[in-house]
Amino acid sequence: MDELLLRSLTPQVLGILVRRGADFAAAEDAVQDALVEAVRVWPADPPRDPKAWLVTVAWRKFLDATRANTSRRRREDVFDDEPAPGTPSxxxxxxxxxxxxxxxxxxxxxxxxxxxxxxxxxxxxxxxxxxxxxxxxxxxxxxxxxxxxxxxxxxxxxxxxxxxxxxxxxxxxxxxxxxxxxxxxxxxxxxxxxAIEHPEVAGLLALMLLSYARREARTAPDGSLVPLAEQDRGRWDTVLIAEGVSVLQAALARDRLGEFQAQAAIAALHADAATAAETDWVQILEWYDELVGLTDNPVVRLNRAVAVGEADGPRAGLAALAEIDDSLPRYTAVAAYLHERDGDPVLAARLYAEAAHRAPNLAERDHLTRQAARLNTRRD
Known part of the structure; x- marks a missing residue:
């Protein structure tokens, strides 16, 4: 049984039932019933046209449910003819x-x-x-x-x-x-x-591909987080990176910049650097400026402060950080990182510990706790 095939056909079959006039909830129930039937029947008797089979069975399931509900008799009369599945739409x-x-x-x-x-x-x-x-x-x-x-x-x-x-x-x-x-x-x-040619759809796809390419390097064997700068770039998926960059370039060529394209451009610049030291932070900062102009999102401004710290030095990064609401999630972690870069390990250790207390998940909390312990150990 090809589970991926069933999953790929599900929206097409559901969409056909909805277009025929079935309400969404009833259509979705009928499609799920048809999928259960497919799992039961197909291994021994696979259909020549899986989509047509599913449409036919789902439509009959819908009609059966409609007939069983006397309050929908009038609707049943409208839908009693079973049209061909069709493929154009x-x-x-x-x-x-x-x-x-x-x-x-x-x-x-x-x-x-x-x-x-x-x-x-x-x-x-x-x-x-x-x-x-x-x-x-x-x-x-x-x-x-x-x-x-x-x-x-x-x-x-x-x-x-x-x-x-x-x-x-x-x-x-x-x-x-x-x-x-x-x-x-x-x-x-x-x-x-x-389905649609839209630069932001392509931008989101590129962003996902470029981010997913780093997935295997994001955690150590013990499950702990590995920061971007410390990741083994040899574990990044170069095939996904190449595809992401290609998709992004085609989207940017349409000259209709959106936030997902800008985020993907930042991810592409990270992916392009052979080592963390070779990262083009000046270009990344330029893209963050574009992104702020597009969204004026406080999280984007927080990430931009990190980029400022890398491109123009930690003092400049702290100045950019000072313009942001300090109640923002991960604000304290960014402050800790920039203060450490600025040569203040005592303040940085305290801020890392504070950030760990506010961390949204266990993995991030453990990472920040280790950062605080690392600085405190050096001081001792």
Whole structure:
């Protein structure tokens, strides 16, 4: 059984049912029933046209459910004829689902969960394991999301920016359980890039590829974090880097700069440096200036302060940091790093310890604690 094939066909089949007039929640249930049937039947009797098979079975499942509900008798009369699956609008059907699952009426967490279920084809259990929550909890979240978008009409152009935000959230969840969400986000973004020509879609894909290329070098054998400057660059995936740079160059050539393209350009400059010492921090700072102009995001300003410290010296970096709200997550960690670079290990050690206390996860807390201990040991 080709699980990847089933997952790739899921949004196409679901989109066809929705286009035929099935409401989203009923269509999604029917598609899931069809997938269960496929797992049961296909190993012994594989279909010649898997997509057509799924559409036919899912549509019949939907009709069966509709007939069982007397309150929908009128609707049943409308949909009693079973049309042919068809293939011309498969891309449009999948694209509609991206926009539906990223609808503004959904919370970010619900939009991510619904995207993984409807577009990604993941089971509720897989999504729950990835988010480390009980399956029942995730099931309720997905059900609420489906009810929210059940009556949404997709007769207006969708908001690409919202879809990209959702995919970026999926990517940043990384890996837990048995599903690599970063890899899943790349797969979905590839699909989106194949469906529409948009420089920011390409920019996000390039950013994901360039970031994912460093994945194996980000942690030591004991699971501890390895900072970018200390990573073994021989472990970076050069194939993904080459693809990411190629995708980025094509996007930038369209001269419609967006924030994901700018972030990807920064990632490409890091990837281009053979050693940390060879990093072109002046160019990186220029891209951060572009990014601040595009977003004026406080997190971007925080990262820019690090780039200022590398390009113009730690004093300049601290001056840039002073212009940012000190309650921002990871502010204290950046301050610790810049003060250490400026030759104040006592203050840096205290700030590292403070940052460790505020760290959002165990791996980061352990890393910052080790940084504080390293400086305190030197002082002793």
């Amino acid at each position: 498969a891309v449009d059907d999948s694209l509609q689902l991206y926009f539906l699952c990223a609808h503004p009426s959904l919370t970010p967490s619900s939009a991510v969960a619904l995207t993984l279920r409807a577009v990604g084809g993941l089971t509720t259990r897989q999504i729950a394991e990835a988010y480390l929550v009980p399956e029942a909890t995730m099931g309720q979240r997905i059900s609420r999301a489906k009810r929210t978008v059940a009556e949404v009409r997709l007769d207006q152009p969708g908001d690409v920016a919202t879809v990209l935000r959702v995919l970026y959230l999926v990517f940043n969840e990384g890996y837990s359980g048995n599903v690599d969400l970063a890899a899943e986000a790349i797969r979905l973004t590839r699909q989106l890039a194949a």
